Amino acid sequence: MRKLILVTFISVAPFLSSSQDSTNFPTIGEVISEDPALADLIAKDAAIEVLSSGFEWAEGPVWVAQNKHEFGGHILFSDIPNNRVVRWDEGKGAKTWLKPSGYTGVGKYGGEPGSNGLLLDKKGQLISCEHGDRRLSVLTQGGGKRTLVDNYKGKRLNSPNDACLGPDGETIYFTDPPYGLPERWDDPGRELDFCGVYRLAPDGTVTLLTKELARPNGIAFSPDFKTLYVAQSDPEAATWTAFPVKEDGTIGEGSVLYDATENVKKGLPGLPDGLKVDAKGNIWATGPGGVYILTPEGKLLGRISTGERTANCSWGNDGSVLYLTADMYLCRIQTKTMGAGW
Numbered sequence: 001m002r003k004l005i006l007v008t009f010i011s012v013a014p015f016l017s018s019s020q021d022s023t024n025f026p027t028i029g030e031v032i033s034e035d036p037a038l039a040d041l042i043a044k045d046a047a048i049e050v051l052s053s054g055f056e057w058a059e060g061p062v063w064v065a066q067n068k069h070e071f072g073g074h075i076l077f078s079d080i081p082n083n084r085v086v087r088w089d090e091g092k093g094a095k096t097w098l099k100p101s102g103y104t105g106v107g108k109y110g111g112e113p114g115s116n117g118l119l120l121d122k123k124g125q126l127i128s129c130e131h132g133d134r135r136l137s138v139l140t141q142g143g144g145k146r147t148l149v150d151n152y153k154g155k156r157l158n159s160p161n162d163a164c165l166g167p168d169g170e171t172i173y174f175t176d177p178p179y180g181l182p183e184r185w186d187d188p189g190r191e192l193d194f195c196g197v198y199r200l201a202p203d204g205t206v207t208l209l210t211k212e213l214a215r216p217n218g219i220a221f222s223p224d225f226k227t228l229y230v231a232q233s234d235p236e237a238a239t240w241t242a243f244p245v246k247e248d249g250t251i252g253e254g255s256v257l258y259d260a261t262e263n264v265k266k267g268l269p270g271l272p273d274g275l276k277v278d279a280k281g282n283i284w285a286t287g288p289g290g291v292y293i294l295t296p297e298g299k300l301l302g303r304i305s306t307g308e309r310t311a312n313c314s315w316g317n318d319g320s321v322l323y324l325t326a327d328m329y330l331c332r333i334q335t336k337t338m339g340a341g342w
Helices: 036-040 261-265
Strands: 030-033 048-052 058-065 073-079 084-089 093-098 115-120 126-130 135-139 145-149 163-165 172-176 196-200 206-210 216-221 227-234 237-244 255-259 275-277 283-287 290-294 300-305 310-316 321-326 329-334
Touching: 030 036, 036 300, 048 084, 048 093, 058 115, 058 321, 058 329, 073 115, 073 310, 073 321, 115 163, 145 196, 163 216, 172 216, 196 216, 216 275, 216 283, 227 275, 227 283, 237 261, 237 283, 255 290, 275 310, 283 310, 290 310, 290 321
Parallel strands: 058 310
Antiparallel strands: 030 300, 048 329, 058 073, 073 084, 084 093, 115 126, 126 135, 135 145, 163 172, 172 196, 196 206, 216 227, 227 237, 237 255, 275 283, 283 290, 290 300, 310 321, 321 329
């Protein structure tokens, strides 16, 4: 995630939790090492701090810098079932920041109507993957939302899940599984017979990159933008795939970077979901049992075990702090590396 500045702020509710002492957060889980090289990226005794809790399903965290020249900022993240974006500030806690976040219709819309993945564009405007409205939107500087894409060749998208920016900082790559539909794959409102990975160009052109993944989810680029990583949240094939990126921005044939299906069968909580990449090209990917730390070659170095279904992650602060959304929790952990693009 690039460190950008959000220029539009919306606050629609008081803080959800009282201020906490930032030096005395409760902790969960542990760091599990699988290779000595992990010590160069994160301390074995690094604490997984619980910053806030009480959410139904926290997802899509994004760091919003205070400004370009001063340290500071806050985290925005989705609370999908409650159809809202939540803001967390150091020393203040969490508050509802935007509601509705992903469904603007009337009545009930399934169990996951809200926004999912969040990111910032070059202007610092918030881009949302919206389940209920089945679109990618941007919250403009004027405070209104504008649809970026809601269909492919005239057929409604399933429920955009996660997204990342291409090397130009304007092209958006995103995934479209069925998880936000009220009845998911069996929903009568589903119009596409596949789950795609797409490229949205600045001129609005939508390109289907691949439909080979049954349940594409998290998505991120290598630091040089030559490889696109996509998570697959399929319990029968819980994998991360690496796709070579062509000069025209499309992708070549993918290869499995890592397969965690065995850990799903063992009962570790969660599935491959959100992911981010550090400046050295290592992949930090949420999956069964927490956050997997993988080399660009697919070697498992270790795992941040939260003990919860861990949905997504984002770099924040000075680029060395990894924020995690794990079921009902917003967490963070200090690393020894930096996020790509910081």
